[in-house]
Amino acid sequence: MNRYKTPPGLPGEEESHLTSQAESSAGKSSSPLGRLGGTNSISVVIPNYNGKHLLEANLPSIYAALKFANVNYEVIVVDDASADDSAAYIKQNYPDIILLINESNRGFSPTINKGIFAARHELILALNSDVQLSDNYFIEQFKYFDSAETFGVMGKIVDINGSKVQDGAKYTRISFKGIKTTLNYLPSEETSEIWLPSFFLSGANALMNREKLWMLGGFDELYAPYYYEDADLGIRAWRVGWKCYFESKSICIHAHSSSISKLKPEKVRIIAERNRITLNHLHLSDRHLSFFKFWLRVRCCIKLIKGDSTIYKAMQMFGKDRVLVKQSKKALIDLQTKYNKYFTVYDTEKYILKKTESIKYRIF
Numbered sequence: 001m002n003r004y005k006t007p008p009g010l011p012g013e014e015e016s017h018l019t020s021q022a023e024s025s026a027g028k029s030s031s032p033l034g035r036l037g038g039t040n041s042i043s044v045v046i047p048n049y050n051g052k053h054l055l056e057a058n059l060p061s062i063y064a065a066l067k068f069a070n071v072n073y074e075v076i077v078v079d080d081a082s083a084d085d086s087a088a089y090i091k092q093n094y095p096d097i098i099l100l101i102n103e104s105n106r107g108f109s110p111t112i113n114k115g116i117f118a119a120r121h122e123l124i125l126a127l128n129s130d131v132q133l134s135d136n137y138f139i140e141q142f143k144y145f146d147s148a149e150t151f152g153v154m155g156k157i158v159d160i161n162g163s164k165v166q167d168g169a170k171y172t173r174i175s176f177k178g179i180k181t182t183l184n185y186l187p188s189e190e191t192s193e194i195w196l197p198s199f200f201l202s203g204a205n206a207l208m209n210r211e212k213l214w215m216l217g218g219f220d221e222l223y224a225p226y227y228y229e230d231a232d233l234g235i236r237a238w239r240v241g242w243k244c245y246f247e248s249k250s251i252c253i254h255a256h257s258s259s260i261s262k263l264k265p266e267k268v269r270i271i272a273e274r275n276r277i278t279l280n281h282l283h284l285s286d287r288h289l290s291f292f293k294f295w296l297r298v299r300c301c302i303k304l305i306k307g308d309s310t311i312y313k314a315m316q317m318f319g320k321d322r323v324l325v326k327q328s329k330k331a332l333i334d335l336q337t338k339y340n341k342y343f344t345v346y347d348t349e350k351y352i353l354k355k356t357e358s359i360k361y362r363i364f
């Protein structure tokens with residue numbers, strides 16, 4: 001697999017730096033609703049697996065948000081070998097949708113990448129089929145792309161009742177236990193003066209600069225079929241000097257893990273643990289990685305004593321992927337060399353702490 005290589009015809013990228021002060025919206029648009037360097041265009045890419053009922057429920061909200069934003073757009077659905085009649089439903093009810101179909105079930109990263117590299121517009125919204133957008137979802141997000149340093153922005157994800165926040169801005173803590181990716185933070189009060197950095201963008205609703213996303217090679221297919229691919233993509237973006245943000249005024253509703261929740265729990269845990277191991281091997285320093293490996297072995301032994309072989313099986317799976325992990329690591333180093341940007345995951349952690357030190361927020 002070719003990773004992080006510029007697709008034919010893709011123009012060069014602008015230089016950037018994590019500590020730049022270029023984070024301000026500027027300029028005017030002929031449209032009162034938003035701007036993207038003078039143009040507005042979005043490709044919505046939706047991976048689908050047996051989600052006809054979700055498409056029926058959520059596609060109308062996607063079209064409503066796109067029309068409210070007054071942008072040029074296209075909607076791409078990539079069907080991951082569904083057993084239901086998702087494809088037939090789209091063809092009959094949404095003939096304008098670009099429908100791509102996998103011959104076999106491949107998982108999240110390969111499926112969404114198929115749509116990402118077919119996209120034609122300046123911005124790409126990676127969107128789960130179980131997500132419903134608010135009408136004004138895009139409006140507050142355009143300003144972030146006035147900065148050449150922006151990789152992408154995500155909105156606030158609430159539960160189906162709208163009463164509980166599932167995802168806020170992504171937060172992290174890095175220790176001998178590895179990179180923590182399950183933390184979120186929200187400011188205690190709304191603030192428009194500070195662009196809130198996010199450790200990564202949730203794969204459920206990530207609006208991203210297409211050129212930068214292509215440069216990164218999309219989501220790393222090493223993480224297929226699911227979990228941690230969005231965290232990895234965000235970390236890679238930060239490590240080449242591009243930034244991820246969170247916009248609390250952009251709200252969407254998410255019925256969490258509608259497909260994954262139907263799978264066998266043990267299989268899900270093993271794959272999640274394998275991908276967690278992969279993420280840490282790719283992004284921790286050698287010193288911290290040695291601590292993480294030691295802690296992993298301790299956890300594995302404790303689990304085995306209790307009759308739980310999840311971590312052991314995950315470590316075996318990871319061992320089979322070592323060559324691919326090395327290839328991904330080298331691809332990122334090559335991209336950093338190309339841009340002369342050698343940021344680490346620790347730089348991102350420090351940057352988020354610095355940018356949020358002047359505001360009150362809660363972590364959950």
